Amino acid sequence: MHLGVRSLPWLCFSLRLCVFCSHSSSISGFAHIRGWRSLRRPGELTMAEKVTFDLSTLRHSAAHLMAAAVQELYPGTRFDIGPATADGFYYDFDTEHRFTPEDLETIEKKIRGMICQKLPFVRREFTRAEAESLLKSRAQTFKLERLADIPEGDAISFYQVGEFADLCRGPHVEHSGQVGAVKLLSIAGSYFRGKETNPMLQRIYGTAFATQKELDAYLAAIEEAKKRDHRKLGKELDLFSTSENVGPGLILWHPKGARIRYNIENFWRAEHYRNGYEMLFTPHVGKANLWQTSGHLEFYKDAMYAPMEIEGCDYYAKPMNCPFHIEVYQSRNRSYRELPLRWAELGTVYRFEKGGVLHGLLRVRGFTQDDAHIICTPEQIESEIAEVLRFSLYIWKCFGFPEIKAYLATRPEKAVGEPARWEQAQKSLVAALEKEGIPYEVDEGGGAFYGPKIDLKIKDAIGREWQTSTIQFDFNLPERFDMTYVAADGLKHRPYMVHRALLGSLERFFGVLTEHYAGAFPVWLAPEQIRVLPVKEEFIAYADQVAAELRSDDVRVDVDRDPGTIGPKISRARRDRVPYMLVVGGREAESGTVAVRSRSDGELGAMPLADFKARLAADIREKK
RNA sequence: GCCAAUGUAGCUCAGCUGGUAGAGCAACGGUUUCGUAAACCGUAGGUCACCGGUUCAAAUCCGGUCAUUGGCUCCA
Structure with missing residues (x-):
């Protein structure tokens, strides 16, 4: 049957x-x-x-x-x-x-x-x-x-x-x-x-x-994918941890993780200044009335850390940076001649995420946004968006993610702002996408309640997609905070405001980056770029000399001072994903050379230290 | 928050049906003096996540809490 x-x-x-x-x-x-x-x-x-x-x-x-x-x-x-x-x-x-x-x-x-x-x-x-x-x-x-x-x-x-x-x-x-x-x-x-x-x-x-x-x-x-898990690698490479004593979803960055983050941040800052941004620093907490005005208490109170009462006034840990940036804007009258303003901040925010959703570095309760707000006139919006897209693609290329996908999220059912403005905003987003030649999919109704957005997804080394960048129109906050600028006609006008994050959250991005590189960070990011391995204890002195010379060039270098044999030293350096090992012994000490072993290409043979430095400089320049 | 699983040394894990803990690596001390993927010997290290219960006896059984993991929901 x-x-x-x-x-x-x-x-x-x-x-x-x-x-x-x-x-x-x-x-x-x-x-x-x-x-x-x-x-x-x-x-x-x-x-x-x-x-x-x-x-x-x-x-x-x-x-x-x-x-x-x-x-x-x-x-x-x-x-x-x-x-x-x-x-x-x-x-x-x-x-x-x-x-x-x-x-x-x-x-x-x-x-x-x-x-x-x-x-x-x-x-x-x-x-x-x-x-x-x-x-x-x-x-x-x-x-x-x-x-x-x-x-x-x-x-x-x-x-x-x-x-x-x-x-x-x-x-x-x-x-x-x-x-x-x-x-x-x-x-x-x-x-x-x-x-x-x-x-x-x-x-x-x-x-x-x-x-x-x-x-x-x-x-x-x-x-x-399991081998690349950033939680596993984070422990193995001593990059970060969490602690029950601190609290779930709150990240402790260890020296090596912090080194990498510092390299990311330095690059990020330099590129932002080069691309017409200014930096802001704003506080971690702010008074309740600020969040009342912004609407956060109305919409997201449950996801905010509970208030702390100071001098009879409630203060909240910030879940977003934008109200502070707006306060900077409001600190004096603004003219159309100043616009566009592009203000960026690596601002650490706190959101009370439900316990069950926390996940390593990818979903946390305290994280640092690479946040920026662009405040501009309606005429400027399209070129500003296009510029943000171009900038994003450049940044992603530098971090080794050449493949990007874009998603245009349009008006959801519940939304603020007149439909005509949505229409116009969506049109300028599309125009910018087309101008930059980025293929995109439409996520119908996927926009935030306060405006349409473009989300970018990056593809990692093993083909997984990660949502990172977001470029969001905001019709809500300029209204709520009554932001204005004086235009050529001498009248007050409402500026356009765009929120944008490229890397998203530094914590999350660091997790993605760890998995992308499987812990083998490129030389420009690696916490330890070079490890000098003396073949015998008696050559530690020469190893120190080599290290000192590299260090004076701001190279991140360590010496393996273990008195043992070379085999275990190489093994340890490999385990720690150090991009370059310099093996030094009698021959090298005599001739002032180093025997180079690359993480990716294996033994490269002995070369004068100067030659190696040139190679290293080229790697860093090319972000290899 | 919800459903389920897990929590033993710094790390990876063993410890059966209850009889007060073990390995490898790492650390530390010594031996070895050695040229490209792990030399040898030894030492130390644990309130078995935490709190409570059952029992003569709990890492082990039960309850609670916390954290983590896989999802669901959420993600300004």
Whole structure:
């Protein structure tokens, strides 16, 4: 009994099934019997086996197989949905049983069994009433809600594989053998329909590929990503930490991490000055009335650190820098002749993020924004945006991210500012994107309530995308703070204001950078650029001499003073991802040379120290 | 915040069904004097996240708290 239709636990409620069964045995190819549309029978699939399916179809089918396995192993489970995702699939279940990692293996085994059996995926259409009574009889409450979502007039279809039939639009592979290779990856909780007030379901994530080889490659990629995990590398390379005594989501930068950050910041500052920005410094806290005016207390109070009362006045740790920048603007009258103003600050802000969302450096409670505000006239806005885009691309190139994607986020339903201004702002964003020749996608309704924005995503060394830069129009704050400038007509006008962050948060960016370089920071950023390794204890003196000379050129250099052999020294330097090792012994001491070993190119042989310095200078200049 | 898992030496981890902790690396001391991916010997290091309970006895069982991890929700 290949189809298992007769023993259907919850589909078999109509005589039609019997009709189908008797016919299907004699029909090859597609069969249409009162709504049933069968696919080929398993024995006749020789041709179909060569058919390749869209990966997301295959994964969606894999999700059904997983659900089928779960239904069999844990009877009484209620099902929600099981779609394909970017790298795999999941299915949401509601069951008394709490899934454990061991269960994943059991379920996986069952799935493999079904794959071997080449069970067909069978589609059947129902009327709404039939579907409803079917789902009701099985107490599939979540499915009933999903059914109600299907618009009147749309087809209501079920797909069955093995013993499991699921309300589902499809499409699916023809039979389970085509699912290929499946791996279940993790268990997680997830709210029904993603709403916090709804019950929490158990979600199992997995992935599937047409072949085991592709699956293995994917799993290897996961392993590679794990090796690059900034939390692991941060510990291993002694870059940063958090402490229970300090508080979750608050980062302690260790000397080596701080060195890298300092290099990033210095570069950032120099480039900003070169590109017409000025720097501001503003306080970490401000009075409640400031946040009242800005609207933060109204919109984001829950996400702000609780106030501290000083002299009968509430002060809040800043969740944003903008109100302070606006206060600088408001410190005197402004003329159109001053505009545009481009004010930047590496401002550390504090946001009370919910405990469960914190993640290494990528999601924290205290972070430093590379924030800037551009205050300009409406006429200047387009060229200012274009300039920010050009500047961003340049910065990303310097940090080794040549591939950038842009997203234009437009007016959401709840928004401030007249639609005409939104229209105009969005138009200038598009014009700027086109002027810089940056391909972009439109994120309809994805803008902030106060204005449209462009988000940039960068692609790292192993192809992952990270959202970092954001360029946001703001119709809200200039109004709220009643910002004005005196124009040529002698009248007060409202300036345009743009928030923009390139690196985003320095903490987050540092995490991304660590993963991008797998901890092997390029010479210009590396906390320790050079390590001098004497081959014998007696050459430590010469090593010190070499180090001193490099240090006088502001090179970040250390000497491995361990009295041991050269092997372990090289091993340690490699472990610490030092870009250059200089091995020195009797030969080098005599000739005033260094034997250079590069992290990326291995042994380069002995060369005069001056030659090495030239090479190093070139690396730094080229940001290698 | 919600669901689940985890928390043992600086790091990576072992420690079964309860009988008051162990390895490797790192650190420190010594031996070795050595030329490109880890020499040898030794020493020290732990209120087993924290608090409470059960028990003659708790790293181990139970409850709570905190932190971390995988997700969900959120992300100005």
